[in-house]
Amino acid sequence: MRYSYEYKRKCVQLHRQGKWAKSPDGISTRNFHNMIRKWARIEDANGALALQHPAHNKAWSAEEKLELVSRVLAGESNKSVACKAGISDGMLYNWVRRYKTEGYNGLVGKKKVRKQKDQSMKKNMNIDRPRPLVESEREELIRLRAENASIKAENEVIKKEIALREEKEAARLKAKKQRSSKNSGKKDIS
Structure with missing residues (x-):
C-alpha cells in the first residue's frame, strides 16, 4: 500500500507523542507499527522530506x-x-550479497533485457x-576443447578394444564350430 507524505508525517508525529495511528484494513497492527518506526528513523536520518515519494x-x-556496501562490511548494521x-534494506542486502560473490563487477548496473517469446521477432540482431x-x-574454452579431445581419444580406444574382443570372440566361435564339424564328420564315418 502506498501512503501519502502527509499521512506518514501524521503517523510519525503521533508515534513521537507515544500514540499510534489506527492501522489500515488488511495490515496487522504489528507490521504497521514497525512501518511507522521505520518512517521515524528515516525522518531522523534524512529529514522530513525523505518520507516523500521520489x-x-x-x-x-x-x-x-560500493560506499554503502563497505559501510555494512565495516560493521554498521544493514x-x-x-x-x-x-533505500530499502532488502536492496542493500542484495548489493552486499552480489559484492561478496562477484566483487565490484556485481555492483555495476546491468541492463535488464526481456526475453522475447519468438526468436524470429528479433530485429537488427x-x-x-x-x-x-x-x-x-x-x-575455459581452451580447457574444454582439450578435455573434449582427450574424451574423444579415450572413446576411440574403447571402441577398438570392443572391436578386438568381438573379433577374438568371433574367431573362437568359428574355431569351435570347425572343431565340432570335424568331430561330427568322424562320428558319421564310424
Whole structure:
C-alpha cells in the first residue's frame, strides 16, 4: 500500500507523542507499527522530506553502491545504512550479497533485457558477429576443447578394444564350430 507524505508525517508525529495511528484494513497492527518506526528513523536520518515519494527512482552508480556496501562490511548494521541512504534494506542486502560473490563487477548496473517469446521477432540482431570472449571464458574454452579431445581419444580406444574382443570372440566361435564339424564328420564315418 502506498501512503501519502502527509499521512506518514501524521503517523510519525503521533508515534513521537507515544500514540499510534489506527492501522489500515488488511495490515496487522504489528507490521504497521514497525512501518511507522521505520518512517521515524528515516525522518531522523534524512529529514522530513525523505518520507516523500521520489518523482523517479534514483540510479545508483557502482561507486555509491560500493560506499554503502563497505559501510555494512565495516560493521554498521544493514538497516541503519539503508535508512540513512533512503533505500530499502532488502536492496542493500542484495548489493552486499552480489559484492561478496562477484566483487565490484556485481555492483555495476546491468541492463535488464526481456526475453522475447519468438526468436524470429528479433530485429537488427547481427548474428554473424558474436561478442568477444572475456579472458576467463577463453581459458575455459581452451580447457574444454582439450578435455573434449582427450574424451574423444579415450572413446576411440574403447571402441577398438570392443572391436578386438568381438573379433577374438568371433574367431573362437568359428574355431569351435570347425572343431565340432570335424568331430561330427568322424562320428558319421564310424
